Amino acid sequence: MTAAPVPPLEWSAQRLYHQLSQCVPNLGVEVVAQIGSTNTALLERARVAHRLSSEVELQSLRSPEGVSFGRRGADCQPCLLVAEHQTHGRGRQGRSWQAEPGASLTFSLAMALAPTDWSGFSLAVGVALAEALDPSAGRDASGAATGRPWIGIKWPNDLWLMPPRGEPGAGRKLGGLLIETVPAGALRLAVVGVGLNVLPMALDASQAASGFACLQELDAGASAPGVLHRVALPLVEALQQFSRGGFAAYAERFARRDVLQGCTVQAGAGVPTDTPLAVAGGSGLTGVADGVAGNGALRVRTPDGVREVISGEVSVRVSPAGKETSC
Numbered sequence: 001m002t003a004a005p006v007p008p009l010e011w012s013a014q015r016l017y018h019q020l021s022q023c024v025p026n027l028g029v030e031v032v033a034q035i036g037s038t039n040t041a042l043l044e045r046a047r048v049a050h051r052l053s054s055e056v057e058l059q060s061l062r063s064p065e066g067v068s069f070g071r072r073g074a075d076c077q078p079c080l081l082v083a084e085h086q087t088h089g090r091g092r093q094g095r096s097w098q099a100e101p102g103a104s105l106t107f108s109l110a111m112a113l114a115p116t117d118w119s120g121f122s123l124a125v126g127v128a129l130a131e132a133l134d135p136s137a138g139r140d141a142s143g144a145a146t147g148r149p150w151i152g153i154k155w156p157n158d159l160w161l162m163p164p165r166g167e168p169g170a171g172r173k174l175g176g177l178l179i180e181t182v183p184a185g186a187l188r189l190a191v192v193g194v195g196l197n198v199l200p201m202a203l204d205a206s207q208a209a210s211g212f213a214c215l216q217e218l219d220a221g222a223s224a225p226g227v228l229h230r231v232a233l234p235l236v237e238a239l240q241q242f243s244r245g246g247f248a249a250y251a252e253r254f255a256r257r258d259v260l261q262g263c264t265v266q267a268g269a270g271v272p273t274d275t276p277l278a279v280a281g282g283s284g285l286t287g288v289a290d291g292v293a294g295n296g297a298l299r300v301r302t303p304d305g306v307r308e309v310i311s312g313e314v315s316v317r318v319s320p321a322g323k324e325t326s327c
Contacts, residue, residue: 009084009102011225016232020080023236024111027078035083038108039178039193046076046110046182046189076184080232082107084224103199103214105224109235112187113243120247120296122179125192126153127250128238129175130257132231133159133215150218152259155289155298159196160259161213171259172213173197190239194231198224247296260289260298285309 017029035041085101115121134151152160152171157179160171175196181188197214199222215222241249255261264287287302297308 009223009225011082011228013082016080016229019233020236023233023240024078027080027111027236029080029082031082032084034085034087035081036087037193038081038083038086038106039180039191042079042081042108042110042189042191043180043182045079046184046191049076076112076189078109078111080107080109082228100199100201102224103197103201105196105198105227106194107228108191108193109232109239110189110191111236111239112184113190113239114187115243115246117246117295118181120250120292121190121242122157122177123153123155123254123292123296124238124242124247124250125177125179125235126157126159127253127257128234129177129194129196129231130159131253132234133227134218149257151257153254153257154259155292156296161217162259172211174213174215192235192239194235196227196231198222198227247294251292251294255291258289258291261291263289 011031013029013031017027020027020029083106086106130149130151130153134149148162148165150162151174152162154160154171154173157177158173159175161174162171175194178193178195180191180193182191183189197212199216200214201212215227285300285302285307287300287307290299290301290306293299293308295308295310297310300307300309
């Protein structure tokens, strides 16, 4: 039996462009039916443009073999590139990102930035997305304060759907980020790749030990285009704010959604991936996650004092059994 065809999606790209161009006048919005990887496409555009002399006509270039640039040629201009389907979607550390057309939202946002310090960038992006998707964090359906958001952030780059208060479990993976940068003249072009589960999918559970969650669990009417329109402007504004002031403006907001706070942490080469919480790539560290430092590094309380683990060096896996305190 063949799968039912995916109905056409209405992205309203022109309306999105007019909204975003007020913040970034030269930002392009592109939607493609299929591409290898939106991050790869935007990075390759910028790399080719960076190598070229000013005498070369950029639009006449052909993309490198096997790489699709999308609809435009090589350039370093800001762009929101959305793909209904990625054939080679990427996650951190070379992992593949599983998605299904219509059930997933996959896009990349490229903007040239010049922050004083890039530390904590992925956490700031996570905060912006979580707040856009979960604006009533800390309140239940009746409006009563609960102090607990529905969407949490698992350091350094994942969004999780949190279980209702009183129910067991640490939550399930809702989405992830892949952030890469490339030279763009005197600045660096930040390419922020986002993958969000919108509708239920039959995916390989081995790719996410926590299990999968989708936004339809919070909003029965959720759709990939609708979610894009909710997160695009807050994401653009967050990149601009981070470029001006760094992570400081996001530190407290991240703390309210910190999935790992109070979790047992094991770090170091050789830590088995089925441990309750394993951080690979560290240097033999065991302790309890205790928020993040001012630079966005994961703080870990150990018998020898508080240690810091820098984003980009580690991979974190979580299961409810790893909880030292309720999260």
